[in-house]
Amino acid sequence: MNDTIAAIATPFGSGGIGVIRISGPDAFSIALKLFSKKKLRFERLENLESHKVIHGYIFDVKTFAVIDEVLLIPMKGPSSYTAEDVIEIQAHSGTFVLRAVLEDVLSCGARLAEPGEFTKRAFLNHRIDLTQAEAVADIINAKSANALKFATSQILGTLGKNIQELRKQLIRFLSLIEVNIDFPDDSAPFHPSEKEIQGLEDVLEKCREFIQQHNDACFLKEGIRVTICGSPNVGKSSLMNRLLEKDRSIITAIPGTTRDPVEEGLNIEGVPFVIADTAGIHQTDDLVEIIGIEKAKDHITTSDIILYMKEPGAEFSEREFEKLIPPGKKVIFVVNKIDLGEDNLPKLSEKYRHIPTVEISALLNKGVQELKQKILNISIADLDMEKSPVIPNLRHKKALEQAVESLEAALDGLKNGQVEEILAIDIKTSIDSLGAITGETASLDILDTIFSNFCIGK
Numbered sequence: 001m002n003d004t005i006a007a008i009a010t011p012f013g014s015g016g017i018g019v020i021r022i023s024g025p026d027a028f029s030i031a032l033k034l035f036s037k038k039k040l041r042f043e044r045l046e047n048l049e050s051h052k053v054i055h056g057y058i059f060d061v062k063t064f065a066v067i068d069e070v071l072l073i074p075m076k077g078p079s080s081y082t083a084e085d086v087i088e089i090q091a092h093s094g095t096f097v098l099r100a101v102l103e104d105v106l107s108c109g110a111r112l113a114e115p116g117e118f119t120k121r122a123f124l125n126h127r128i129d130l131t132q133a134e135a136v137a138d139i140i141n142a143k144s145a146n147a148l149k150f151a152t153s154q155i156l157g158t159l160g161k162n163i164q165e166l167r168k169q170l171i172r173f174l175s176l177i178e179v180n181i182d183f184p185d186d187s188a189p190f191h192p193s194e195k196e197i198q199g200l201e202d203v204l205e206k207c208r209e210f211i212q213q214h215n216d217a218c219f220l221k222e223g224i225r226v227t228i229c230g231s232p233n234v235g236k237s238s239l240m241n242r243l244l245e246k247d248r249s250i251i252t253a254i255p256g257t258t259r260d261p262v263e264e265g266l267n268i269e270g271v272p273f274v275i276a277d278t279a280g281i282h283q284t285d286d287l288v289e290i291i292g293i294e295k296a297k298d299h300i301t302t303s304d305i306i307l308y309m310k311e312p313g314a315e316f317s318e319r320e321f322e323k324l325i326p327p328g329k330k331v332i333f334v335v336n337k338i339d340l341g342e343d344n345l346p347k348l349s350e351k352y353r354h355i356p357t358v359e360i361s362a363l364l365n366k367g368v369q370e371l372k373q374k375i376l377n378i379s380i381a382d383l384d385m386e387k388s389p390v391i392p393n394l395r396h397k398k399a400l401e402q403a404v405e406s407l408e409a410a411l412d413g414l415k416n417g418q419v420e421e422i423l424a425i426d427i428k429t430s431i432d433s434l435g436a437i438t439g440e441t442a443s444l445d446i447l448d449t450i451f452s453n454f455c456i457g458k
């Protein structure tokens with residue numbers, strides 16, 4: 001932490017501008033060694049004014065030849081990304097020129113930064129908490145407008161602040177217990193008030209809510225899994241291609257065309273989906289088909305939404321449906337090939353009338369937009385995008401689960417007259433679990449894992 005790091009902060013390749021970033025105690029003195037406002041002759045500046053862009057030239061410190069014409073942005077800590085002294089050099093973006101500037105900077109005493117090291121320093125210098133550091137990576141990797149929205153709200157520290165609040169409440173409760181442990185003779189046995197116990201229960205409830213929000217929304221990062229299934233030849237692959245608006249799956253009039261599941265990403269109004277076309281399900285002795293059907297069934301089990309497809313003339317059978325689709329799955333009943341006539345269309349039985357039905361013709365591209373809208377509605381129905389801008393990631397969720405477990409133990413203990421020392425341990429464990437989310441109590445391993453997933457220069 002007390003050395004100076006440097007890296008190229010923009011992507012590899014040619015572009016308009018490339019940025020070299022330097023951070024640490026020597027950032028300003030390094031910049032003074034190689035930057036000059038004059039082009040023809042290196043003329044060292046006295047000092048650099050913070051937060052003011054300067055136009056000039058980077059000189060090779062060994063040969064005193066000009067490497068590039070640049071803009072230099074000095075930022076005195078703590079008003080910088082890392083909270084240390086930072087210099088950003090905006091050079092022309094070519095692989096060679098950026099490397100030449102970087103090597104120049106390194107030869108003046110900076111060390112090449114590790115992946116995510118700038119953000120790690122921002123965290124270690126307490127400028128941002130760990131959830132905000134993670135949000136930086138989420139913003140860079142966001143694959144949809146909604147994923148970006150959630151990452152942006154996290155970078156503002158909303159999740160971190162919420163967790164801090166819960167943690168503070170637990171710390172207050174712990175101090176009540178500890179007074180009793182420290183001065184057992186002076187005080188009555190530990191008897192928290194109704195209100196204090198309610199406070200603990202509120203924290204528990206809030207942790208559970210966050211876990212639920214993760215479950216509801218984790219698809220925004222990974223994509224909601226949608227599987228198209230049905231008998232052979234009903235037009236599953238035709239629908240797949242219509243949804244994707246490209247020829248991804250093979251379509252033939254021969255039943256049993258699709259064997260391996262075909263998966264592809266699809267974005268509907270900013271929400272990411274992963275659509276899978278699967279083998280037609282029926283009784284068969286064909287070994288390859290049997291394997292394909294097994295894979296189709298696996299997809300059905302792991303999918304969030306099932307498009308259950310039938311064609312005119314076929315019947316909806318409750319037995320067949322229940323054998324294939326696990327109870328509680330979100331399903332859309334898709335009736336395809338309505339161009340063949342509308343008198344003979346399969347209908348849902350009374351018991352399943354609540355399942356939405358969409359009638360389409362994949363061949364004529366009819367009803368496909370309506371189906372897309374249904375898929376979107378059914379998937380975000382439970383999620384209030386405006387109300388829950390804080391979405392914990394998987395790591396946060398695991399920590400929240402630990403917090404819930406020890407809080408439940410503490411509340412049980414309170415009911416059953418558990419000794420104060422054990423209560424204190426349970427509360428302390430939940431405080432630490434919440435602290436791991438914001439970074440107060442995160443282990444070095446956790447930090448290394450998080451920051452090693454960043455790119456160099458961030």
Ligand SMILES: Nc1nc2c(ncn2[C@@H]2O[C@H](COP(=O)(O)OP(=O)(O)OP(=O)(O)O)[C@@H](O)[C@H]2O)c(=O)[nH]1
Nearest residue numbers: 232233234235236237238256257258280337362363
């Ligand atoms: N008339 C009509 N034919 C269609 C429609 N959709 C698909 N078909 C035809 O039905 C046949 C089967 O289509 P596929 O998309 O390969 O059907 P599938 O369900 O993927 O079949 P398998 O992979 O064998 O299970 C092809 O000849 C398609 O052209 C439709 O809406 N109307």
Ligand SMILES: [Mg+2]
Nearest residue numbers: 236237257258
């Ligand atoms: Mg197919």
